[in-house]
Amino acid sequence: MAAVYQALRRRVSSLVCRLHSTYVRKMRYLNQLKEDDSLCRQAQTSGTFYLFHNLSPFLQKVGKKYLVPQLSAAETKGILEKFQEAEQWIEKSVLIGCSDEHRPCFALDLGALDKSVIESELQGSFTDLQKALFVVDRKDSSLLALAQALLRWHDSHQYCSKTGQPTHKNPAGSKRVCHASGVTYYPQMSPVVITLVSNRSQCLLVRQPSFPPGMFSALSGFCDLGENVEEAVRREVAEEVGLEVESLRYSASQHWPFPSSSLMIACHALVGAQRDEISMDTLELEEARWFGMEEIVEGLKREPSSSKQDDGSFLPWFPPKQAIAHQLIHEWVQQQTA
Numbered sequence: 001m002a003a004v005y006q007a008l009r010r011r012v013s014s015l016v017c018r019l020h021s022t023y024v025r026k027m028r029y030l031n032q033l034k035e036d037d038s039l040c041r042q043a044q045t046s047g048t049f050y051l052f053h054n055l056s057p058f059l060q061k062v063g064k065k066y067l068v069p070q071l072s073a074a075e076t077k078g079i080l081e082k083f084q085e086a087e088q089w090i091e092k093s094v095l096i097g098c099s100d101e102h103r104p105c106f107a108l109d110l111g112a113l114d115k116s117v118i119e120s121e122l123q124g125s126f127t128d129l130q131k132a133l134f135v136v137d138r139k140d141s142s143l144l145a146l147a148q149a150l151l152r153w154h155d156s157h158q159y160c161s162k163t164g165q166p167t168h169k170n171p172a173g174s175k176r177v178c179h180a181s182g183v184t185y186y187p188q189m190s191p192v193v194i195t196l197v198s199n200r201s202q203c204l205l206v207r208q209p210s211f212p213p214g215m216f217s218a219l220s221g222f223c224d225l226g227e228n229v230e231e232a233v234r235r236e237v238a239e240e241v242g243l244e245v246e247s248l249r250y251s252a253s254q255h256w257p258f259p260s261s262s263l264m265i266a267c268h269a270l271v272g273a274q275r276d277e278i279s280m281d282t283l284e285l286e287e288a289r290w291f292g293m294e295e296i297v298e299g300l301k302r303e304p305s306s307s308k309q310d311d312g313s314f315l316p317w318f319p320p321k322q323a324i325a326h327q328l329i330h331e332w333v334q335q336q337t338a
Contacts, residue, residue, distance in 0.1 A: 022100050029102050033095055033172050040104075040171040044090055047104035049076040050147055051118065053126040054111035055155075057144045059136070060124035066135040068144065069124065070105065079121060083113050094154065094173025096147045107147035109155075129257065134304075134320050141322040142255075149261035153187045160185075189255065189263045193232045194220040196328040197243065197269045199276040202290040203332050204241065205318070209286045214307040214314025216291075216299070217325045220264070233267050241288050242279025245269045251331060254324040266324045268332070291316070293336050296329060 033040045048070035051058040059066045071079070073090075080089050093106040110118060119125050129148050133141045150173060160167050160178035167176040167185060176185045196218045197204040205216035221236040223229070234245045251266040280288045291299070295316065302317040309315060319325040 026098060026100060026102065030095070030098055030104075033098075033104060034170070034174040037171050040095065043095075043104040044093065044106065044171070045073050047073055047098075047106050049073065049093065050096070050105065050107045050143065051076075051079075051122075051126075052107060052109040052111070052148065052151060053113075053115045053118070055109065055148050055152055056126040056128055057132050057148070058118070058122065058124055059127045059132060060122070066127075066132070068132075068136055068140040069122065071122075076108065079118060080110075082117060082121070091171070094147070094150045094169075095171075096143060096150065105143070107151055109151045133322050138322055145255060145257045149189075149255070149257040150187060152257070152260060157185055187261065189261045191223040191229075191232075192220055192256070192262045192264050193223060193229060193236060193267060194218050194264050194325060194328070195233050195237060195248070195267045195269045196325075196332055197237055197241070197245075197271060198332060199271050199273045199290070201273070202276075202292055203296065203329070204243075204278070204288065204290055205316075205329075206240070206280075206288040207286045208284070211286075212304060214304065214317050215319065216287075216316050217319050217323075218266075218328050220325075222262075229265055229267070233269055237269055237271075240281045240284050242281075243271045243276065246272055251328055252324060256324075264324050266328050268328065293333070296333055300326075300329065300333070 033043055049072075050068060050070065057068060060069050061067075077090070083089075089108065089110070093108040096105050096107050098104040115126055129144060132144060136144065154169055154173060154176065157176055158167060159165065160181055160183055162183055163178055163180045165178055165180040167178050169176045174186070177183070178185075204219070206219055207216055211217070219236055219240055221232070221240070223232040224235070227235070229250070230248060233248050237243050237245050248267050248269040251268060253266060254264045256262045256264045276290070278288050278290070299316045299318050302315060304317055307315045307317045318329055321327075
């Protein structure tokens with residue numbers, strides 16, 4: 001009996017912990033907002049709002065820091081009242097999260113309104129997201145990336161691919177429905193592998209033509225239909241730099257909004273030291289080369305603004321800490337120094 005009692009007590013204790021878990025309660029509340037339209041509309045009257053203008057987030061500079069203001073529903077309506085149809089604009093917002101106290105967060109794109117009026121009223125500016133991710137903290141960068149990806153998806157899925165009729169979003173923005181066909185559309189992400197290739201003593205970094213001057217990063221590419229992660233890594237490394245992967249290991253994953261919503265699956269890949277001659281795909285890459293430990297450490301310290309030299313050339317620098325490529329490079333340094 002004692003053993004049965006102890007087992008029952010453990011199960012009850014576990015259940016109580018789960019029911020009282022802040023995370024569990026928050027996730028269940030968010031799910032309720034997505035499923036219950038009236039509850040979500042009510043939440044819009046007490047939530048906070050992140051503002052965008054044509055997918056560019058609104059930032060405020062305070063001293064040397066850039067902050068992402070969260071406007072209350074009243075403050076947001078105060079801005080919208082300077083224009084027409086304020087209530088209709090709130091309906092266009094999308095749910096992106098909530099606080100531990102169950103205060104919901106929404107994102108709202110005001111691209112059809114005069115941004116100079118909003119910027120003047122709120123003393124800030126709408127900033128390109130790629131630039132914003134370099135200057136805001138990690139928590140804000142994650143929310144901004146999610147918000148822009150969801151806003152972009154709604155902007156590009158306003159019509160049904162089956163009937164050509166308009167689709168309609170639910171208040172939370174978690175789906176769009178074509179009433180003519182009954183088809184429901186949900187936001188999706190494309191899987192992308194991002195891989196730091198090494199030959200034990202060096203790691204391989206590349207430049208794409210679209211990169212800012214001087215920036216190098218890890219190899220990346222979309223997974224093909226039917227591929228698993230391992231196959232995608234081996235194919236991308238072979239295609240882009242002509243190397244054959246001997247072994248690989250998973251590191252982490254990250255949502256990334258560029259060029260559209262993607263799931264970045266980060267891996268380390270090892271190639272043979274005797275078979276590490278690079279054969280670069282010039283259609284995809286502008287430069288690819290091996291970096292030694294000392295050069296990587298210096299590059300991690302370097303800021304984009306300090307990479308330009310007197311002769312106009314640029315010293316190598318790497319993606320910001322918010323990007324998973326930075327994490328891969330940092331992990332490689334830690335492994336080398338272990």
